[in-house]
Amino acid sequence: MSFREKSAWISMLSMSGIYGLYFWSVIHAGPRAGGFHFGGLLETIIALVVVQIVLTTAVAIFTPREAKAPRDERDKLIELRAMRVAYAGLATSVALACFFGAFNPPIVFNTNSLLFILVTAEIMRSACQIIQYRRGA
């Protein structure tokens, strides 16, 4: 498994786990809790950054040569394809949000819903990268 693939695994698992906990706490708190918890989100982002730095550093220590090597043409192609899939998911979700917002009374997506769309797109990007690395390209 290449360093880039390991990085994609770290990104997907850490985002799924840490944002999963955040969204679980938001759902658990219920709509009366105010919906958006900036403090909770800040803690989540800090936890995500710390976990990703620690895990990526650990992987880089064990495979220093691969970690130092720049992305090659296959890495770039995989990244572009994954970005295209994630963008399609993101654009579709935002279009749906606009559609539901046009109702009267509008079904407005709150900040957490938009954050969920963004996080899901990012997880999709990492998942697509992993699938392509597993396939070969």
Add this chain to the structure above:
Amino acid sequence: MGAIRNEIRRLRFEHGEMTQQELAEKIKVTRQTVNAIEQGKYSPSLEAAFRISAVFGKPLESVFHYSQEE
């Protein structure tokens, strides 16, 4: 749908059993990319294909073959 096949594995063997890592370093890609090219899972760019041919001192068509039928 066409398929690009290659002789990289045989050529590595003929060049002192060159490892995938050694070839990867010469053409500036990762070992995993050389492995994917060798197995026909990834078609390299024209530039990478020329670099591979240059490493083995062979013309491009001796290293890569294109067949129109899969």
